[in-house]
Amino acid sequence: MTLGVKPVLKGSPGYEARRAAVLEEFAAKVPDKLRLPIELINNPPKNVTGVPKDCGLLTPEELTITEDYDATALAGLIASKKLTAVAVATAFSKRAIIAHQLTGCLTEWFMDDAIEQAKHLDEHLQSTGKTVGPLHGVPFSVKEHLPLAGHYSSIGLYDTRVKDEKDCHIVAALRDAGAVFYCKTNQPQAMMHLDTSSSWGRTLNPHNIHLSAGGSSGGEAALLAMRGSVLGMGSDIAGSVRNPAAFCGIYGFKPTTCVVPRKGLIAGGAIAELNILTTAGPLCNSLRDMDLFMSVLLDSKPYLVDPTLVPMSWTGLKSLPQPKPLKIGVMMNDGVIVPQPPITRALNWAIEKLKASNNFSIRTFEPYNVSKAINNAILAYWPDGSNGIKKHLAASGEPMLPLTQLVIKAAEGPELTPYQILAQHLDRDQFRCDFARHWESQDVDFVLCPVFFGPACEHEMVFYPNYTAFWNYVDYPGAVVPTPIKAGKKGTEKYAADAPAPLSKxxxxxxxxxEEGDFEGAPVNLQIVARKYHDNDLFAALEKMQWALELP
Structure with a gap:
């Protein structure tokens, strides 16, 4: 049912039979009236973002609903009864399954459930004159591993797939605010690489289907880039919100850990969290929708039911003005990898825009010991020597995918002892203190830097998570925002003639x-980072940057 640009490896016959049955069950739920022509599936354009508008499967009203509004606007239109929750849920459910046929972004699709949720919300608004909360009727997509009552989740391994009986904490908070759930989205094997390929297949980048949608929230990012979602949620432990958001040209935010709800985020927990915590974050198409997501969650006071959370209130884009000018440190490279030309071009574009405003003082930010941080992080993600993942794969006959093999390679071996894990903790905490001093020595308020070394990579070529995983290791919040820069045709852009010699292998x-790849049409995003727990300050800075960088 979806495009087969680059198939994933096959596993054992038993695994393949079980996998095929699950995929057939999914396909059987899709009515013929929502299926794209087989000719299009077999001969797709390189850029598929325009197909939903041109395919004839959506009404003019559904196109308007899915293309002309962000989540904040839709919430207002539903609250004022100018749109019904049912109409909005129908439009996004239809567009989501169209997006899936073009990008392989979904793992589950439940339009009928969504319409039932929406009917109850419309009835409530009609009878009481009040919404149930700030997300009343807003369609909401969810990454596969996040437990959603009555639906399936996994930790990116086939044998861990289960049907959940209840929502995890963060999903429950969004549901209480009125969110309507209608689909779950694809993630990579074991959720630990920046390219989305799994037992569900490969997720493609809507802007160029021969490129990766990123990971591990790649399904979310592709769906949002196709306007099959207006607001979605992923998770981030090494860049898994920010990387796919950048690859697909949308917004994404990684909060400081222990700010938004974490209880039940990953069924059974994750071994990597012995050292580096994951956090959920939004993917969306506007700055104010990132703010809406954070506002809804923090206004619910999640720390009252989960004492592991920091009791932070949210001011976000409405934070009090900060002293002028904001000191923005620009990190042009991380000391290990010089970004590819479109990234450097985007950084220079942003520098000129910010310099033209009186609100910013631009200075250089020197990278700090990135190689050590990344090496430490890679080992910290697998304190079991990667033996757990191998047991899961052996149990089901699922094949180990190439990027999975790559990310576990450095950590393969015996499980670490408690004292060895303690040593990792001590190294991490010392590094965080050392980096905090380095940040202070640079005399900056925020850092502007790449999200990745380049635009979206070709499939299975998404290496080197330096530009995101570093910030997870030190636990600093980071937002990624789109720019008007896109990669051109192959051979049209070169490294600068005065570029330094390669910094490393x-x-x-x-x-x-x-030199060898074709990245035509790939979007370019940039990343803005703040100190730990300065999430509100980061959004205050983004509010100022919004005008200088012309952010939607």
């Missing part, structure tokens, strides 16, 4: 990938 490899 990784840098040499990145330059080789640029």
């Amino acid at each position: 990784d840098d040499e490899h990145v330059r080789q990938m640029w």
Whole structure:
């Protein structure tokens, strides 16, 4: 039912039979009237973002609903009864399954459930004159691993797939605010690489289907780029919200950990969290929708039922003005890899825009010991020596995918002892203190930097998570925002003639990938980072940057 640009590896016959049955069950739920022509599936355009508008499967009203509004606007239109929750849920459910046929972004689709949820909300508004909350009737997509009552989740391994009986804490808070759930989205095997390929297949980048949608929230990002969702949720432990948001040209935010609800986020927990915590975050198409997501969650006071959370209130885009000018440190490279040309071009574009405003003082931010941080992080993600993942794969006959093999390679071996894990903790905490001093020495309020070494990569070529995983290791909040910059046709853009010699073997490899790859149409995003727990300050800065960088 979906495009087969690059199939994933096959596993054992038993695994393949079980996998096929699950995929057939999914396909059987899709009515013929929502299926794209087989000719289009077999001969798709490189850029599929325009197909939903042109395919004839959506009404003019459904196109308006899915293309012309963000979540904040839709919430207002539903609250004022200018749109019904049913009409909105129907439109996004239809567009989501169209997006899936073009990008492979979904793992579950439940339009009928969504319409039932929406009917109850419409009836409540009609009878009481009040909404149930700030997300009343807003369609909401959810990454596969996040437990949603009555639906399936997994930790990116086939044998962990279960039907959940109740919502995890963060989903429950969004449901209480009126969110309507209608689909779950694809994630990579084991959820630990920046490219989305799994037992459900491969997720494609809507702007260029020969490129990755990123990971591990790649399904979410592709769906949002296709306007099959207006607001979605992923998770981030090494860049898993920010990387796919950047690859697909949308907004994404990784909060400081222990700010938004974490209880039940990953069924059974994750071994990596012995060292580095994950956090949920929004993916969306506007700055104010990122703010809405955070506002809804923090206004619910989640810390009252989960004492592991920090009792932070949310001011976000409405935070009090900060002293002028804001000191923005620009990190042009991380000292290990010089970004590919479109990224450097976007950074220079942003610098010029910010310099033209009186609100910012631009200065250089020197990278700090990135190689050490990334090496430490990679080992910290697998304190079991990666033996757990191998047991899961062996139990089901699921094949180990190439990027899974790559991300566990450095950590393969015996399980660490408690004292060895303690040593990792001590190294991490010392590094965080050292980096905090480095930040202070740079005399900056915020850092502007790449999200990745380049635009979206070709499939299975998403290496080197330096530009995101570093910030997870030190636990600083980061937002990624779109720019008007896109990668051009192959051969039209080169590294600058005065570019420094490669900084490392990784840098040499990145330059080789640029010379050999075709990244035409890939969006370019940038990342803005703040100190730990300065999430509100980051949004206050984004509010100022919004005008200078012309952010929607």
